Every structure is written in C-alpha cells, then in structure tokens.
Amino acid sequence: MNSGPRHKKTVVEIPSAILEGWRQRHLPVRVIDVRSAPEFAAGHLPGAVNHPLETLGPIPVEPGERIVLVCQGEARARMAARRLAEFGIDSYVLRGGTAGWYTEGRPLHYQAPAGWSFERKFRLVTGMLVLVTTLAAAFMSPKWLVAVACVGVCLVVTALMDRHPAK
Known part of the structure; x- marks a missing residue:
C-alpha cells in the first residue's frame, strides 16, 4: 500500500501546490489522468500517465508512492478514487483538475493525435x-x-x- 489517506470512503482532494511540493522534494508520486485518450492528448499535466476511468482497475503501487488522480474537473477523478479505494489503494484527487491546473498558469503537455486507425x-x-x-x-x-x-x-x-x- 502507500502512505495516503488510509482507504477512506471520502475522497481526499489536494491543491496543485501540494502536488508540486511533493515533486520538488522528489517524493514518489504518480499522476494518473483518467480522461479518454483524445482528452489526454489535448493537454495533460507534465509526467501524467493516461488510464481512462472506463478501464481503471487494481494498479501496482510502490511502497510510499502517492497516487494523484486527475480529470478535466474532478468528477471522474473522484469516481476513480472511490474505485481504487475498493481495491485497497489510497489516492488523492487534484483539486480543480486539469482545468484548474491550467487556470493557475501551470504548464500542460500535449501529444500529437494518433493517426487514423x-x-x-x-x-x-x-x-x-x-x-x-x-x-x-x-x-x-x-x-x-x-x-x-x-x-x-x-x-x-x-x-x-x-x-x-x-x-
């Protein structure tokens, strides 16, 4: 497990400053963006990995690793946090999501859209x-x-x- 909110039923939100502080102190943090792949490609937090909510299940977590969930706002990230809690995985939700992060003037990374399938x-x-x-x-x-x-x-x-x- 990880050093998080101890499998609480309530969703624990963190402001972007907390996430940045963890990163600056080089603490183990994994940011999981639960939006669809096209939404992720259109702009996501630096270092985030894409794992759409629809396919989210148990994930391996390193000891001490903090899992931060993000979506455009907070709704899907909250659903993901509750789902992970069912698997005994602690996580945090980034307050304001990607939109809030961007509104604060923080950078987003972009991916070129994949070609036609x-x-x-x-x-x-x-x-x-x-x-x-x-x-x-x-x-x-x-x-x-x-x-x-x-x-x-x-x-x-x-x-x-x-x-x-x-x-």
Missing part, C-alpha cells in the same frame, strides 16, 4: 466504394449495383464471423 480507414474506403459504385449505377449502368451488393455481402459476412479484414 485501420478500422476508420477501412470504413472510409468502404463508404467511398459504395458511394462511387452507387453513383455509377445511377448515371451509367444498373450493372454497377452488383458491385454495391458484393460490398454489402462482404460486410455482412465479416460482421457475422466477427472478423475484421485486418485480423
């Missing part, structure tokens, strides 16, 4: 193929509807098999 690219190409062949059927020849039907059949088969073409 294969699934997103696949949907784009499939949609374009259906659109082009449908237009060809409408303006050139109804025979192009066969291509549209083939795309539809392939999508239905992959859905029924629960397999993506890239798998």
Whole structure:
C-alpha cells in the first residue's frame, strides 16, 4: 500500500501546490489522468500517465508512492478514487483538475493525435466504394449495383464471423 489517506470512503482532494511540493522534494508520486485518450492528448499535466476511468482497475503501487488522480474537473477523478479505494489503494484527487491546473498558469503537455486507425480507414474506403459504385449505377449502368451488393455481402459476412479484414 502507500502512505495516503488510509482507504477512506471520502475522497481526499489536494491543491496543485501540494502536488508540486511533493515533486520538488522528489517524493514518489504518480499522476494518473483518467480522461479518454483524445482528452489526454489535448493537454495533460507534465509526467501524467493516461488510464481512462472506463478501464481503471487494481494498479501496482510502490511502497510510499502517492497516487494523484486527475480529470478535466474532478468528477471522474473522484469516481476513480472511490474505485481504487475498493481495491485497497489510497489516492488523492487534484483539486480543480486539469482545468484548474491550467487556470493557475501551470504548464500542460500535449501529444500529437494518433493517426487514423485501420478500422476508420477501412470504413472510409468502404463508404467511398459504395458511394462511387452507387453513383455509377445511377448515371451509367444498373450493372454497377452488383458491385454495391458484393460490398454489402462482404460486410455482412465479416460482421457475422466477427472478423475484421485486418485480423
């Protein structure tokens, strides 16, 4: 376990000055940002790691390590603190969250957004193929509807098999 609030049911908030003090004294602190990956990439506390609330479960904690939870405000961080407490993990919530941190003039770090996923690219190409062949059927020849039907059949088969073409 860690030297924290001793598994209290209530959520313990800390101001940003406390977090900065712990960091300046080189105390073991882990800042966990519980927002989604895109929110995290759009601006997060320096040194924070992203662990979205939806997937948060028991985490390993070093002896003496302080866990500080942060989100945009405080709501999700409070939910995360209660969830970690259920696993016997002490944590703190940063008062004001990322928004408060930034409002105080403290820096945020940013990540370049990840490129398009294969699934997103696949949907784009499939949609374009259906659109082009449908237009060809409408303006050139109804025979192009066969291509549209083939795309539809392939999508239905992959859905029924629960397999993506890239798998």
